[in-house]
Amino acid sequence: MxxxxxxxxxxxxxxxxxxxxxxxxxxxxxxxxxxxxxxxxxxxxxxxxxxxxxxxxxxxxxxxxxxxxxxxDRSAAVPLPDTGTLPGDLRALAHAIGAFYGEPRMRGLIEAVVAAAARDPESATVLRSFFEDRLRTTGQMVDRAVARGELPADTDAAEVLAALGAPFYYRILIARRPVDRALAESAATAVWAAARAGAYTRARPADD
Structure with missing residues (x-):
């Protein structure tokens, strides 16, 4: 196809x-x-x-x-926050994601896209490219946090943002339960704590 x-x-x-x-x-x-x-x-x-x-x-x-x-098209409405701190940015983005997928039609859309990607390789490529692009864009938040000294210098921005989004996709696609403000708060809090502790730093090559 x-x-x-x-x-x-x-x-x-x-x-x-x-x-x-x-x-x-x-x-x-x-x-x-x-x-x-x-x-x-x-x-x-x-x-x-x-x-x-x-x-x-x-x-x-x-x-x-x-x-x-x-x-x-619809995801372009999700803003990139700049609150001045990473905890604030993570919280703002998590609430924006929650609002985006809190509408039943948006949940239907992400379910449809995942189903389309499972059926059609080119759709899977488009979907993967879309998420990679979104991670690069929102990764600016993490880059700013590193520059401010909030996170370790070798923090992987894509991993931080993927961890923030993961609870929403689990709730929508697997648990099939509504997303809410409590989910956004817990996701932002957990990711901030893990990132600050160095959980998302890039793996270093093993010494010879």
């Missing part, structure tokens, strides 16, 4: 193409809220968005590509 890759972050089509894209991605989001991923289809998306089915297939080729692009 071939999947059209989403446009690089920071670039969006303009004019009529932009309006079509927005209508289609909004339809994906709404359909997921109504029936979840099992009920999602290109035909339903076309009907809800008012975009011809042939146009959908010409741009995205398959549903997996659509749901991946929908996640990338």
């Amino acid at each position: 071939t999947t059209a890759h989403p446009a690089p972050r920071g670039t969006r089509p303009g004019g009529r193409t932009a309006r079509t894209r927005e209508a289609v991605l909004a339809a994906v989001f709404e359909e997921l809220g109504d029936g979840g991923y099992p009920a999602l289809s290109m035909e339903k998306i076309a009907q809800r968005s008012g975009v011809h089915l042939a146009t959908l297939y010409r741009r995205w080729r398959c549903m997996e590509g659509l749901v991946c692009e929908a996640l990338i």
